[in-house]
Amino acid sequence: MTKAYVLITTEIGKGDDVYEALSRIEGVSAVNIVAGTYDVVAVLEAADAREIGRLVMGPIQKIDGVMSTVTLMAIR
Template identity: 40%
Template structure:
């Protein structure tokens, strides 16, 4: 199982709607709207890195109102 944080920038005024929509996607553990350089932070999981990438590109980035994403895989050192 691979987990990652997905940092999301949204159009002005869309953070709450984006977080709510993404929170319902399969594989999303948590989605919160936040303040700072990013508007939404998501914790997600998938079986493989490839599955995680497909989820981000096909599902997360397809949500209306998103302008940019940054995916940060969780590592266990």
């Protein structure tokens, strides 16, 4: 199992909407709205790095209100 943390910047006022949409995506194991440089952090768990990439570049980046993402692959 591969794990990644996705740091997400949202449009102003869209954090709750992005949070809700992320919560419905299979492979997203946790979502938090955070304070700081990023607005939302999602934890992804998938079979491999390719599947993580598919999740990020597909359903996650297509969520209305997502402006940018940074993906951190867990290595240990």
